Amino acid sequence: MPAHNLATTAVAWYDANARDLPWRSADATPWGVLVSEVMLQQTPVSRVLPAWLEWMARWPTAADLAADAPGEAIRAWGRLGYPRRALRLHECAVAIVASHGGEVPSDVDQLLALPGIGAYTARAVAAFAYRQRQPVVDTNVRRFVARAVAGAPDAGPATTARDLTAVAELLPEEPELAARASVAFMELGALVCTARNPRCVDCPIATMCEFRLSGAVAPAGPTRRPQRYAGTDRQVRGLLLAVLRESDGPVTRARLDLVWPDADQRGRALAGLLADGLVCEVKEDLIGLPG
DNA sequence: CACACGTGGGC
DNA sequence: TGCCCAAGTGT
Structure with missing residues (x-):
């Protein structure tokens, strides 16, 4: 199974079957692509879609977001989850204005230096916004490559350097075609x-898939830790922040006390939010979103 | 490297 | 009903 067949076949499939998502449209800006990638970190497309449209209407450029308060980004993030991503996206906008003249950089190393932008997102922006040949490795691509190329039922633990190399080898040389292959692999996995x-x-690519060719049928299913949520600090942080998102201004600690019965855990959650900069003590006994 | 970090929908 | 999952990043 020559690697280029995999890419070519995936691209042809993508052209006929891809979802029509606004951040993939020809007139999407690099900033729009970057925002979509950050929102999509651990959040499903269906929930990102309306949030992205509202976000881009309100803050069409990095400079627009940078000029607004970080608390407004946290509020607009709504219930996408992991609100620190909203804070980082705001920091990212500030850095883009301060260090890159308001333009999202196209260089992977410069992208990696931005807050909230890691190995995946940096290359996704370089490939999808700037049409570069970059290995874009997310959970979908790792799973797809594990099965199609390695013949494994599922991807093993992430080994960033090795994953990047393996995926890079699958990409056509021509940058535009490589960028299309990258999004095609992701879509296939999704x-x-x-x-x-x-x-x-x-x-x-079923006829080229090593996992199929090896005769295996049922994937074992990814191995992952349970990851409970109910009753965790995370849930309490979420409840506290929800109060602030939905209130017009700062609230008293007494108001926050209502969201969770255990004072120790409440205190720990609030301290965490304060330490992360997701909330601020604007005055004595008054907690609000960062201004 | 393991863990913390939100949220809602599917089965 | 709970458990698993969804385009990761930072420490």
Whole structure:
């Protein structure tokens, strides 16, 4: 299974089957692409879609966001989850204005230096906004490559350097075609080569897939820790921040006390939010979003 | 490297 | 019903 066949086949499939998402449209800006990638970190497309549209209408450029208060970014983030991403996105906008004249950089190393931008997002922006040949490795691509190339039922633990090399080898040399292959691999992983119940009958590369060729049928299912949520500090942080998002101004500690019965855990959660800069003590006994 | 970090929907 | 999951990053 020559690697270029994988890319070519995936691109052809993508052209016919890709979802029509606004950040993929020809007139999407690099800033719009960057915002979408940050929102999509651990949040499903269906929930990102309306949030992205509202966000881009309000802050069409990095400079627009940078000029507003970080608390407004946290508020507009709504219930996308992991609100520190909103704070980092605001910091990112400030850095883009301060260090890059308001333009999202196209260089991977410069992207990596921005707050909230890691190995995945930096290359996603370089590839999707600037049409570069970059290995874009997310959980979908790791799973797809693990099965199609390595013949494994699922991706093992992430090994960033090795993953980047393996995926880079699958990309066509020509940058525009490579960028299309990158998004095609992701889409294939998201829609067809899914974690549970992969739809191999609909998979364009099934005849080249090492996992299929090896005769294996049912994927074992990814191994992951339980990751409880109910009753954790995370849930309490979420409850506290929800109060602030939904109130017009700062609130008293007494108001925050209502969200959770355990004072120790409440205190720990609030201290964490303060330490992270997600909330501020604007006055004595008055907690608000950062201005 | 393991863990913390939100949220809502699917099965 | 709970458990698993969804385009990761930072420490």
